[in-house]
Amino acid sequence: MAVMTMREALNQALREELQRDEKVFLMGEEVAAYQGAYKVSKGLLEEFGNKRVIDTPITELGFAGLGVGAAMVGLRPIVEFMTFNFSILATDQIINSAAKMLYMSGGQYNIPIVFRGPNGSAFQVSSQHSQAMESWYAYFPGIKVVMPSTPADAKGLLKSAIRDDDPVIFLEQERMYGNKGEVPEDEDFTIPLGVADVKREGKDATIVARSLMVPVALKAAEELEKQGVSCEVIDPRTIRPLDIETIINSVKKTNRVVIAEESHPFCGVGAEISAEIMERAFDFLDAPVRRVSGADVPMPYAKNLEKLAIPDINTIVKAVREVAYLD
Amino acid sequence: MTKQATPTPSRAGAEEASSTGVIEKETVETADRAQLQREHEEKKAEQKGRIEELDAETLLKLLHQMILIRRFEEKCAESYSLGKIGGFCHLYIGQEAVAVGALAAIREDDYVLTSYRDHGHALVRGTSPDEIMAELYGKASGCSAGKGGSMHLFDAEKNFLGGHAIVGGQIPLATGVAFASKYKGTDQVTLCFFGEAAVNQGAFHESMNMAQLWRLPCIYICENNQYGMGTSLERAMSLQDVSQKACAYELASEFIDGMDVLAVREVVARAAERARKHYLPTLLEVRTYRFMGHSMSDPGNYRSRAEIEKYQERDPIKLFTASLREKNILDDNRLAEIENEVREAIEHATRFADESPEPDPKELYTHIYANQ
Numbered sequence: 001m002a003v004m005t006m007r008e009a010l011n012q013a014l015r016e017e018l019q020r021d022e023k024v025f026l027m028g029e030e031v032a033a034y035q036g037a038y039k040v041s042k043g044l045l046e047e048f049g050n051k052r053v054i055d056t057p058i059t060e061l062g063f064a065g066l067g068v069g070a071a072m073v074g075l076r077p078i079v080e081f082m083t084f085n086f087s088i089l090a091t092d093q094i095i096n097s098a099a100k101m102l103y104m105s106g107g108q109y110n111i112p113i114v115f116r117g118p119n120g121s122a123f124q125v126s127s128q129h130s131q132a133m134e135s136w137y138a139y140f141p142g143i144k145v146v147m148p149s150t151p152a153d154a155k156g157l158l159k160s161a162i163r164d165d166d167p168v169i170f171l172e173q174e175r176m177y178g179n180k181g182e183v184p185e186d187e188d189f190t191i192p193l194g195v196a197d198v199k200r201e202g203k204d205a206t207i208v209a210r211s212l213m214v215p216v217a218l219k220a221a222e223e224l225e226k227q228g229v230s231c232e233v234i235d236p237r238t239i240r241p242l243d244i245e246t247i248i249n250s251v252k253k254t255n256r257v258v259i260a261e262e263s264h265p266f267c268g269v270g271a272e273i274s275a276e277i278m279e280r281a282f283d284f285l286d287a288p289v290r291r292v293s294g295a296d297v298p299m300p301y302a303k304n305l306e307k308l309a310i311p312d313i314n315t316i317v318k319a320v321r322e323v324a325y326l327d
Numbered sequence: 328m329t330k331q332a333t334p335t336p337s338r339a340g341a342e343e344a345s346s347t348g349v350i351e352k353e354t355v356e357t358a359d360r361a362q363l364q365r366e367h368e369e370k371k372a373e374q375k376g377r378i379e380e381l382d383a384e385t386l387l388k389l390l391h392q393m394i395l396i397r398r399f400e401e402k403c404a405e406s407y408s409l410g411k412i413g414g415f416c417h418l419y420i421g422q423e424a425v426a427v428g429a430l431a432a433i434r435e436d437d438y439v440l441t442s443y444r445d446h447g448h449a450l451v452r453g454t455s456p457d458e459i460m461a462e463l464y465g466k467a468s469g470c471s472a473g474k475g476g477s478m479h480l481f482d483a484e485k486n487f488l489g490g491h492a493i494v495g496g497q498i499p500l501a502t503g504v505a506f507a508s509k510y511k512g513t514d515q516v517t518l519c520f521f522g523e524a525a526v527n528q529g530a531f532h533e534s535m536n537m538a539q540l541w542r543l544p545c546i547y548i549c550e551n552n553q554y555g556m557g558t559s560l561e562r563a564m565s566l567q568d569v570s571q572k573a574c575a576y577e578l579a580s581e582f583i584d585g586m587d588v589l590a591v592r593e594v595v596a597r598a599a600e601r602a603r604k605h606y607l608p609t610l611l612e613v614r615t616y617r618f619m620g621h622s623m624s625d626p627g628n629y630r631s632r633a634e635i636e637k638y639q640e641r642d643p644i645k646l647f648t649a650s651l652r653e654k655n656i657l658d659d660n661r662l663a664e665i666e667n668e669v670r671e672a673i674e675h676a677t678r679f680a681d682e683s684p685e686p687d688p689k690e691l692y693t694h695i696y697a698n699q
Contacts, residue, residue: 025510051510057540062499062533069503072488073438075510077503092530096493097500103694105481105489106472110697141695165697 002185007177009151010040013158014078016187018048021076024162027054027063028080028117037082038118038177064090064115068097068167071113078162081117084133084171090115091136098167099142114161116170119147120212120262121299121310123175130299130306132263134210137169138240138272144168144193145239149214151181153237156191164193173212196243198250202232205256205320208247208273210236213260213311220260220316227317229324239269244276251277255286256323260316265293287323292316358633363640367649370587370641374650377589383656387665389431389588390651393423393644395669396447399456400619402673403446403463403477407623411681412463415492416477419447421618424643425550426451428591429518429613433599438486438504440497441520443478444550444617445490448520454482456676466683473686474694494555495521495528498547502534505545509606516602517545518595523612524555526569535576535610544602546595547610550585556621557629570612578610585615586643616641 004012017024030037032045032055045053056063060081067077081087087094094115102110120132138145146161146168148154154172161168199214200221209217214235221231232250236242251257257277259270270291277289295309321327378386400418407416419426426447430439441448449459454470462469463477471481478492488504491497501519508515525531526549538545549569553560560567573580579601583594591613598609616638620627627635639645651657693699 057533057536059533059536061530062502062537065496065499065530065534066503066506066537069440069488069500069505070507070510071503072500073504073507075507092493092496093499096496097491101489102697104471104475104479105483105694106469106474107694108471108481108483109488112697144696 001182003180004151004183005177006151006154006172006179006181007038007040009155009183010158010172011042011044012183013155013162014041014044015047017159017162018044018052020187023074024076024078025052025054026078026080027056027067029056029058029082031055031080036080038174040172040177041080060086060089061093065093065097067113068093068101068111071111072101072109076112076162078114078116081115083129083174084117084119085129085131087115087117087133094137094143094167094169095140099140102166103142110165111167112165114158114168114170116158116161117172118174118177119171120173121175121306124301124303124306126301127298132261132294134171134239135263135268138269142167143240145171146193146237147171147211147239148237149176149211149235151179152183153191153197155183156189157193157237160190160193163190168193171211175212179215191237193238194241194243195238196234196236196246198232198246199235200231200233202230202254204230204254205258205324206232206234206247206250206254207258207260207316207320208234208236209260210239210269212262216311216313217260217316220313220320223313223317224320227321229320229326231320242273242276244273244280247273247277248281251281252284255284257285257289258292258316258319258323259289260292260311262294262310264296265291266296268293287325290319290323292319358636358640363637367640367646370584370646371650371653374587374589374646375654377593378650378654378656381589386651386656387661389427390644390647390657391665391669392427392451393588393647394665395456395672396423396426396450397644398669398673399450399676400446402677404619404623406463406677412477413465414476414478415443416463416623417444417621418617418619418623419444421638421642422550422552422585422615423447424588424647425548425585425591425613425615426520428588429520429548429595431592432595433516433518436486437515437599438488438501438517440488440501440504440517441490442494442497442522442525443490443492444522445478445480449480449482449487449490452482452485452487454480454485454487456672457679460676460680461683464680464683465685466680467686467690468679468683472690472694474690495525495530497521498525498530498534501545501547502538502543505538505543505608506541508544509542514603515544516599518548519545520548520550522555523549523551523553523560523569524558524563525549526572527564535573535578538608539576539578542606543608544606545608546598546602547608548595549610549612550615551612552615552617554617554621554630557625559629570610573610578608580610580612582612582614585613586641586646588643588647
């Protein structure tokens with residue numbers, strides 16, 4: 001094990017997979033000469049050359065579609081979006097081409113491709129650069145959606161995503177690139193997609209959190225522990241396929257759930273998890289499922305307003321106390 | 328609306344091929360027969376000049392393929408009206424020379440992608456009429472297992488990478504397929520067909536830029552049938568000279584008469600060589616015409632009778648048949664043989680489609696992910 005940042009863990013995963021498989025290549029805006037807008041691809045151009053690490057023009061629809069086409073004939077593209085806000089231009093190719101190709105070709109063309117990059121809020125980058133896109137992509141059958149919250153998960157899950165035979169949306173978080181954690185250095189270290197992780201065990205309430213909200217939920221759990229409430233924190237890690245069993249098992253134990261998410265609440269992943277819990281474990285619930293979501297507004301620029309738009313430790317603590325009927 | 332005052336070299340051919348445009352539509356109710364006959368003779372003379380380059384067997388094969396598409400599509404129209412085929416169904420009648428000519432110019436291991444008007448391309452690529460008709464009938468034995476339908480024919484064995492139904496969506500995909508050929512160091516080329524309406528999409532322009540920037544072996548074939556559904560080219564495109572769009576990206580481009588199967592073959596062969604030897608893309612504008620509506624549900628009221636008559640006079644099968652006859656390569660007997668072979672193949676396909684089972688209900692949940 002070595003301690004490294006999320007950025008370094010992602011870089012290591014990319015490097016190892018580029019080394020392992022000649023069919024893997026990385027493309028996107030500023031991934032090569034500039035070393036990545038967030039330096040995730042640092043050193044890769046130098047090591048693998050411009051055949052495997054490719055700077056693209058700012059042409060998201062075009063290079064997303066190019067990646068899907070290359071995947072149709074056996075390559076394994078990793079397409080970086082500088083942020084997932086820009087993936088909106090590429091949704092036609094992600095949704096209409098990548099997600100549907102295997103099905104509408106009657107099983108003839110699978111699409112082994114990874115679309116990756118930062119998702120969600122950053123630091124005061126306002127409305128068009130702060131969006132959490134997971135519910136968009138998770139909506140569509142044919143796509144897998146991954147959201148790591150620790151450096152180790154980031155590495156293990158990215159390696160699995162690159163080896164996966166289907167399109168994977170791999171959502172990183174700009175605020176988390178500098179987060180540190182222990183990471184196995186074994187080149188065969190992978191984490192299977194579709195398996196949730198219990199980040200903290202507890203017995204009084206379950207907090208389901210993903211990506212940016214995982215460290216926040218863990219801190220909230222520490223605070224709640226001091227207040228006498230033992231929280232279990234579940235990180236699904238993969239949104240689709242969702243490991244609902246692990247969540248349900250936790251709910252059956254704690255009987256109370258808070259779902260914490262950075263994204264908007266409406267039609268969100270939290271709403272989906274909530275519905276699943278209602279359908280599968282209604283009789284085990286001692287309180288209604290509670291969501292703590294990002295504000296249902298475009299992200300503002302002003303520092304104080306931005307802070308208000310993103311759930312924090314206090315909002316999660318408050319929600320857990322509510323479902324525990326402590327206030 | 329009039330044409331450009333000073334036609335470019337590539338446009339000159341277009342002017343000649345369709346010198347009348349919208350004005351005629353508004354002012355002339357029926358076509359000028361004598362004029363049409365003169366044009367027919369001119370086109371025939373041009374085509375006969377190209378016949379020398381090919382042997383009789385090849386020429387007759389091209390004719391066979393064109394007639395196969397024509398009759399197959401006529402059968403589709405019939406089956407659609409009987410309710411055997413559902414959904415959207417876009418016929419290729421009138422455009423046969425484009426797919427037949429273009430695919431005659433490439434190798435079996437090259438790649439082909441096209442739009443939703445894809446029956447013709449699949450047939451010429453070698454997908455069996457049985458499997459195509461079964462797909463249209465929504466049967467398990469269809470070339471896409473009954474899950475794609477008319478707009479999504481696929482045949483991996485023939486490197487036919489599909490019909491794609493978002494206008495222009497296949498253009499970045501084809502660019503990626505060509506990218507992969509270069510990445511792997513093969514000399515395979517990719518043919519990408521699309522209608523002229525796709526040229527207004529960003530996907531087209533983004534692809535042209537990347538293809539030339541990275542020198543990708545892709546041949547972009549714009550089948551300019553002059554209508555995006557019911558909207559004429561004049562009403563939808565500021566610069567209607569599609570082949571000229573290539574200038575913006577320093578791409579090689581040519582304009583071709585899409586009613587002449589041999590002209591299409593010749594130009595695509597040239598582009599294929601450029602792609603194979605030098606990893607260079609080409610944009611081809613192939614001027615053609617669809618004789619039917621946009622889809623089976625389109626009565627086509629936006630086009631004048633004179634305009635349709637004019638192009639029917641320039642029917643690619645009629646032209647090619649006449650050229651071959653005058654060159655003594657085709658006679659009544661041989662033509663009847665071809666028609667018979669085609670009829671039998673289509674009857675077989677229709678029977679096969681009819682008798683094939685529907686997909687098993689459990690197939691609803693297969694092919695969503697690769698390792699299910």
